Amino acid sequence: MQSPANKSQAAPTITDVANKAGVSIKTVSRVMNQEPGVHADTREHVLKVMAALKYRPKLSARSLAGARSFVIVLLYYDPSAAFVAGVQQGATLRCREAGYHLVVESMHNDAADLEQQVSRIISTLQPDGMILTPPLCDNRQVLKALQDSRTPCVLVSPAKDIKDQPSVRMDEARAAEEITNLIISLGHERIAFIKGATDQSASALRYQGYLRAMKTHGIAVDKELVHQGDFTFATGVDAAHHLLSRSVRPSAVFASNDDMALGVLAAAQRLGLAVPGDLSIAGFDDSPASSLVWPPLTTVRQPIAQMARVAVDMLIAANRNDAESATEPDLHHVLAHELVVRDSTSKPKAVTAANAAKRKR
Amino acid sequence: MQSPANKSQAAPTITDVANKAGVSIKTVSRVMNQEPGVHADTREHVLKVMAALKYRPKLSARSLAGARSFVIVLLYYDPSAAFVAGVQQGATLRCREAGYHLVVESMHNDAADLEQQVSRIISTLQPDGMILTPPLCDNRQVLKALQDSRTPCVLVSPAKDIKDQPSVRMDEARAAEEITNLIISLGHERIAFIKGATDQSASALRYQGYLRAMKTHGIAVDKELVHQGDFTFATGVDAAHHLLSRSVRPSAVFASNDDMALGVLAAAQRLGLAVPGDLSIAGFDDSPASSLVWPPLTTVRQPIAQMARVAVDMLIAANRNDAESATEPDLHHVLAHELVVRDSTSKPKAVTAANAAKRKR
C-alpha cells in the first residue's frame, strides 16, 4: 500500500544517515552520542548529513538498546499549583537542554498501593531518574520502591535529609531569620509569629529562624504573640483576631506562609487597621496572590525552578557516574532564596507614636 | 560478572512470561493487548503468570515495535500556574487509567525556531497525541508542525475552532452572561465591565456575554462603565479608579478575570468603600487568590482538569479509530462551567437607599 513517495517521507533512521554519509551505523551512533574515537572530518561530515536529513534518533530505540532512557519522571501530589508549575518549568527546560524528557505523574500520597504504583511506573518507563516533591519525597512507600529499583532519585525540599539520598532545598530557617531581621531593622519589637502545620518540617524551621533573629537582637519573645496556624488562609484570619485582641497589639506579624499572611491582611482590614501603618505583615513563599492584594506582601521567594534544574543536573550526573562509580560530589544542595520586600512592611508609625507618648507620661 | 542471583532479579520480559505459562510470546502479547482470539482459559492462565511475575511490558519495546507509543505530550507556555497545574492533573490521571504517560514540554510562544522544536519533539518521542493550551494552541508554527507529522492533537481553549481540528473548551460568553445575570438578579443596574487583553479571544467572548445579559434585561449599557483592561492586577486598579470617580458610581463591577477583580477590590478598599456593601465585585477564573482575600470573590470556575481528561480521551480514541478510519464523533467539545458565588457580591444596599431617596424627592 505504501508508495515510494510515502516511503521517502518516512522519518530517517540511523541507517539512512550511515548510507548517505558512507559510514557504518556505529560511526553515526558515535557521533550522535559524542563519543570519542571519531576522526574530526568524519564527525563533521556525519553531522552535516544528519542535519540535511533532519535526523532525530528515536527515544524508544535508544532506550530499548541502551542503558539510558533519556526520561526523567516528576512524581508529585498536589502541593500548591504554583509549586508544581515552578518545579516543572525548571525541570522541563533543563531536560530539553540536555536531551531528556520529563514525564509527570500525579499520585495520591495516601494511596494504599502507592509502592506498587511507583514500581509499575519505573518498570514501564525505566526512567534514568526521578524527582520527588513534598509530600511524596517524605513517603516511605515511595522511597522504598525507588530503592528497590535502584533508580536515581532527587528529593526536592524533603522534610529532612536522608543519608546517601540526594536532595535540593533552600534554607528555610535562614530565610525566616532574615525576614524577621528585616522587620526588626524597621524598628519593630512586638513581632507576632504564626506557625505553620505541625506535620510539615518547614513549620519548625521557619519558627526557629524567627526565634534566632529575636534572640540575636535581644528581644524577648512574648509567647502570647506566637500563634499556631496550619498554613491556610482561615487560620491566618483566626490568628489575627487573637493577636489583635491583645491589650498591647503587635506592631508586626510574620506569618510563616503567604496564605496565612493574606488571612491576617484581610482580618486587619476588616478591623479597620491600616497596613502597614498600624500593622506590618510579612509572609513566606511569594505565592501569586501575594502581589495581587493591596498592599502587596513582603515575603520570601523560594528558588523553586532553580531547585528543579539542579535536581535534573544531579540525575544526569548520576547516570554518567554510574559506570565510573565515582562518588557523588554534593549530595545535599542548598540554594539561595530571595527576600521580596514590598509594601506590607514599614516602620511602626503608630507604635512609635504610642511609645513616644508613653515616655512623656 | 552477573551472577544467577542477579539475573533472576532482572525485570521479567515477555519471554519469561511465555516460558512460564507454556505459550508463545505472541499469545502473551495478545493477552496484554486485550486482543480477541485467545481461549478464555489460556487468557486467564497467562494473566495469572503475568501477575505472579509482576510482569510490566516496557514502553520502549512496545513503542519501537508497534504503531503506538503510549505517550501523550502536553505542550504549554506559561499561562497561569493554576491553569497548567489543572490541565496536568486531569491529563496525568486519565493517562494513567488508560496506560498512557504524559510528557510535558514548556515552549516559548515567540521562539523563532518553534516549528523545529515541536517537530523535533514529535520525531524523538513519536507521541500518540498532543495537547495544546493557550497561547500555543493558536500558534501557526506549532499547528503546522503537528499537521506535517500527522500527530493527533487536541486544542484546549483555543481562540477559535479550526475545521477538522479537535478541541475542548467551555462557553466563555455563556458563563459571563450568567454571572452578569446573577448580578442583575441581585438588584444592580449600574454594572461596570472591565475588558481583558485585546489579543485574547476570551476577552471578546466575555464581553459579549455581559452585553447579552444586559440587553436581555433591558438595561442600557453606559459606555462610561466599560473599561479596557489587560487581565492584570494593575489594570484592575486603574479601571477601578476611573470607574469609581464617576459622578454616579457603578454599584457593581464585573471584571473579566480574577486578577483584575482583585485590583478593583484593592482599589475599593483603599478608597474606603465597603465590599460588597458599597460595591459588588465579580471576577472570572476562580484563581487561587480569589478565595484568599476578604471578601472572597464571586467568580466562574473553568472545568480545566475535566477539559484535559476529555482531551486525553479524544486522543486515545483517535488512535483506535486510526485503523478503522472511523469518523470522529464529536470534534469540538464544550464543557460545563460552574458559577462560584461567594461574598463579594450582594444586593446594592447603598444604591437602593440612594434610589429610594431620589424617588422621595
Next chain:
DNA sequence: CTGAAAGCGCTTACAG
C-alpha cells in the same frame, strides 16, 4: 485459537 519468523532503530561488546 495459536505460533514461528522477521523486524522496529538503536547500542553493546568485540574485532581489526
Next chain:
DNA sequence: CTGAAAGCGCTTACAG
C-alpha cells in the same frame, strides 16, 4: 579511528 554482528523486548504480517 572504524565496522560487522548480535541483541534489547516487543509487534507485525503471515501461516496453520
